[in-house]
Amino acid sequence: xxxxxxxxxxxxxxxxxxxxxxxxxxxxxxxxxxxxxxxxxxxxxxxxxxxxxxxxxxxxxxxxxxxxxxxxxxxxxxxxxxxxxxxxxxxxxxxxxxxxxxxxxxxxxxxxxxxxxxxxxxxxxxxxxxxxxxxxxxxxxxxxxxxxxxxxxxxxxxxxxxxxxxxxxxxxxxxxxxxxxxxxxxxxxxxxxxxxxxxxxxxxxxxxxxxxxxxxxxxxxxxxxxxxxxxxxxxxxxxxxxxxxxxxxxxxxxxxxxxxxxxxxxxxxxxxxxxxxxxxxxxxxxxxxxxxxxxxxxxxxxxxxxxxxxxxxxxxxxxxxxxxxxxxxxxxxxxxxxxxxxxxxxxxxxxxxxxxxxxxxxxxxxxxxxxxxxxxxxxxxxxxxxxxxxxxxxxxxxxxxxxx
Numbered sequence: 001x002x003x004x005x006x007x008x009x010x011x012x013x014x015x016x017x018x019x020x021x022x023x024x025x026x027x028x029x030x031x032x033x034x035x036x037x038x039x040x041x042x043x044x045x046x047x048x049x050x051x052x053x054x055x056x057x058x059x060x061x062x063x064x065x066x067x068x069x070x071x072x073x074x075x076x077x078x079x080x081x082x083x084x085x086x087x088x089x090x091x092x093x094x095x096x097x098x099x100x101x102x103x104x105x106x107x108x109x110x111x112x113x114x115x116x117x118x119x120x121x122x123x124x125x126x127x128x129x130x131x132x133x134x135x136x137x138x139x140x141x142x143x144x145x146x147x148x149x150x151x152x153x154x155x156x157x158x159x160x161x162x163x164x165x166x167x168x169x170x171x172x173x174x175x176x177x178x179x180x181x182x183x184x185x186x187x188x189x190x191x192x193x194x195x196x197x198x199x200x201x202x203x204x205x206x207x208x209x210x211x212x213x214x215x216x217x218x219x220x221x222x223x224x225x226x227x228x229x230x231x232x233x234x235x236x237x238x239x240x241x242x243x244x245x246x247x248x249x250x251x252x253x254x255x256x257x258x259x260x261x262x263x264x265x266x267x268x269x270x271x272x273x274x275x276x277x278x279x280x281x282x283x284x285x286x287x288x289x290x291x292x293x294x295x296x297x298x299x300x301x302x303x304x305x306x307x308x309x310x311x312x313x314x315x316x317x318x319x320x321x322x323x324x325x326x327x328x329x330x331x332x333x334x335x336x337x338x339x340x341x342x343x344x345x346x347x348x349x350x351x352x353x354x355x356x357x358x359x360x361x362x363x364x365x366x367x368x369x370x371x372x373x374x375x376x377x378x379x380x381x382x383x384x385x386x387x388x389x390x391x392x393x394x395x396x397x398x399x400x401x402x403x404x
Contacts, residue, residue, distance in 0.1 A: 026233040027087030033241050035079065039067035042255050043247055060255070090233060097232040101273065102184030117180030125171045125178060132164035170278075183274050190281030194288045199314030202284070204321050205295065212294040213287055221287070224280040231273035238266035300335040 041049060041059045049057040049066055057066045071079065105114045136154045140146045171178060172189045179185050195202035195209075213221070242262040249256045293303055301317065304310035320327070327333070 024087050026090050026237050028083050030237050031083045031086050036064055037245055039064045044250055094229045094233050097236055098229060101181060101232050101235060102187060103180035114180045118178055121178050122175055125175055128164040128167040131160050132168060134160060183277055186274060186277040186281060190284045194284045198292060199311040201318040204318060209287060209291055209295045212291045217287060221283045224276050227276040228273050231269045234269040235266050238262045238269060300337060302334055302336045
């Protein structure tokens with residue numbers, strides 16, 4: 001047992017926790033459960049085991065212990081090799097398992113099933129979209145009963161809108177892009193919104209964005225992808241165990257619940273994959289939010305100064321990146337080599353502010369009215385304030401007439 005523990009520890013340290021979770025654990029669970037179900041002798045058509053003394057071994061855990069104790073060195077080695085072989089054989093199908101759970105189904109019969117599932121999700125999306133637009137009640141009297149009734153109804157409407165928005169967050173914005181499964185719709189929404197908010201095609205640009213991710217973000221995204229892959233694999237592993245143990249339903253004891261337990265485990269694994277996909281969608285949005293400019297710098301593109309410029313430039317670049325045609329000759333692109341000319345973008349020249357007119361006399365520095373000044377610095381037809389210039393002389397009075 002110590003050697004097996006050391007082997008498992010070295011395997012986890014060598015491959016990493018994520019690789020061990022994705023590669024080894026599903027194979028271990030598959031082979032272990034198959035061995036347990038077969039050696040338990042629970043099937044109605046299997047005969048009970050007998051020990052060396054001729055006593056009957058009870059089906060279930062006693063039979064598993066009896067069979068495991070009789071394996072010996074050779075049987076134990078073969079069991080370990082079976083686990084490793086199962087892990088190697090399962091690994092190439094993990095991507096196919098994820099795609100199958102996303103709803104990328106092909107074939108004549110599967111196409112009809114996919115169409116029915118898509119129709120169900122389209123109806124569900126439309127139903128919750130209408131519930132998300134229910135308005136509050138604002139009309140009515142100010143009587144206490146009416147106010148309480150409106151308050152209760154608006155509270156219910158608020159809960160309905162919140163639930164509807166939560167459901168809509170799991171669907172792509174365009175109903176034509178809806179897939180047959182919830183897992184596929186969560187991932188499709190992220191693929192349709194992460195880069196498209198900035199005019200970038202997410203599927204096209206994510207491979208070019210990935211080298212610029214920070215270490216923490218890249219590690220977290222890798223961990224979530226490992227959870228999605230392992231959960232998808234466990235869905236099929238537990239589904240196979242459900243089919244394998246389905247004959248136990250005919251038993252009269254509690255062993256008939258074993259296939260139900262495997263079915264529940266498969267559902268829990270699927271829900272876990274959906275939750276990991278939701279987290280992965282948030283991380284994908286974050287990746288484009290934080291590192292799109294790093295990608296544009298590497299592509300020798302100019303960095304925009306406003307949202308309208310960014311959206312136009314990125315849409316033009318996305319249109320070019322989707323195809324295999326050479327750069328158009330009439331493309332109005334301007335490459336920026338950041339090691340030579342580290343500029344942000346072509347800035348709009350700002351008109352210089354007009355300079356103040358030179359002052360002709362000290363009188364212009366005096367606070368006072370600023371409109372309609374004459375050349376002398378005072379308003380027209382307004383006598384200058386006292387103290388400025390020479391004193392005025394009063395006009396002479398006419399001489400009095402004689403006799404008065």
